[in-house]
Amino acid sequence: MSIRIVQITDTHLFRDPDGVLAGVPTWPTFRAVLRKIQHRHGDFDYLILTGDLAQDEELETYLMLREALGDWIERCRIIPGNHDDPDNLRKAFPGLFPQQEGPLTFSLSTGSWKIIGLDSRLPGEVKGRVDANQLQWLRDELHKDPSAPILLFVHHPPVAINVDWLDEIGLDGAYDLVNLIEASPQIKVVCAGHVHREFIGQIGAAAVYTTPSTCVQFGARSEKSFDTSSAGYRIFQLDDSHHTAVHRLSETPKGHIQSS
Numbered sequence: 001m002s003i004r005i006v007q008i009t010d011t012h013l014f015r016d017p018d019g020v021l022a023g024v025p026t027w028p029t030f031r032a033v034l035r036k037i038q039h040r041h042g043d044f045d046y047l048i049l050t051g052d053l054a055q056d057e058e059l060e061t062y063l064m065l066r067e068a069l070g071d072w073i074e075r076c077r078i079i080p081g082n083h084d085d086p087d088n089l090r091k092a093f094p095g096l097f098p099q100q101e102g103p104l105t106f107s108l109s110t111g112s113w114k115i116i117g118l119d120s121r122l123p124g125e126v127k128g129r130v131d132a133n134q135l136q137w138l139r140d141e142l143h144k145d146p147s148a149p150i151l152l153f154v155h156h157p158p159v160a161i162n163v164d165w166l167d168e169i170g171l172d173g174a175y176d177l178v179n180l181i182e183a184s185p186q187i188k189v190v191c192a193g194h195v196h197r198e199f200i201g202q203i204g205a206a207a208v209y210t211t212p213s214t215c216v217q218f219g220a221r222s223e224k225s226f227d228t229s230s231a232g233y234r235i236f237q238l239d240d241s242h243h244t245a246v247h248r249l250s251e252t253p254k255g256h257i258q259s260s
């Protein structure tokens, strides 16, 4: 049985439908990504949104996002990023977040695979953290189903992606999570957002990926920069192994790219 997972990340939406991030209007590119997913991969099993969903973190924006997802919502799972308000996420997506407190994580089994989402949001900070309680929760999830291959999502990548300014706002204290991944060969894939660019790496037996934003893309220079790569998303095909690919809009997002 083959499972198809779609990941979209760093949508940075605004309550204002004309809202712009670094020169790119975020709603039009997001909607174009949704149309492309509908056209190319609409038969996905799950759509995972990996944080930084609302740049303004307002409830109205999350409600607009829920409306845009339409009847896909049953197949959606969400983890937060640094640009997310957990209380407003809970209010907008009560079916996904029935708990009134605690980290916004998820765990689901599909086919032979288990898919887990971590909450790396560190209040008031751009960088992230996965604390000891959540690491214990992850260990417990791994022990429940020790033979299932794991696809693990987390907003902040747990490894350096070799772009200095992005690595400075990465996952604080990633050492413990990296150790757990290295000691857990059933974790086959770790996938993140946050860095608005594609990256491929490795932790122990796990492949590590990051995924383009649905809006503006960050550049590869050591200081803050942007580039003109198109908005995109990632798909995973999960069976005896995993296959993954990034799909991008064919057009460069409308608007100019600012350098600050």
Ligand SMILES: [Fe+2]
Binding pocket: 051, 052, 081, 082, 083, 155, 193, 194, 195
């Ligand atoms: Fe982020």
